Amino acid sequence: MADKDKELRLLTIEQVADRLGVARRTVTDIMSRLGVTRYEISHRVVRYDADELEAAIRKTAVRK
Known part of the structure; x- marks a missing residue:
């Protein structure tokens, strides 16, 4: 599936x-x-993209 067709998973x-x-x-x-x-x-309805969150967390990984 192309990226532009990918459905957002919002959290x-x-x-x-x-x-x-x-x-x-x-x-x-x-x-x-x-x-x-x-x-x-809206002011009370805020969401974050699950895939973007997971990618950001992976970038913070510290490997020794």
Whole structure:
């Protein structure tokens, strides 16, 4: 499937917090620092792209 045809998998702040093991209020700071795009549908409806989040996390891996 071509990238342009790929469906976005969007996550809520709660879902991101669960995946990262952090508090909800920490998610915005972490996502901004990692450069993950924030989709603000409305003031109360915010989503993050799951694939972009996973790619950003992989980039932070420290291998010894």
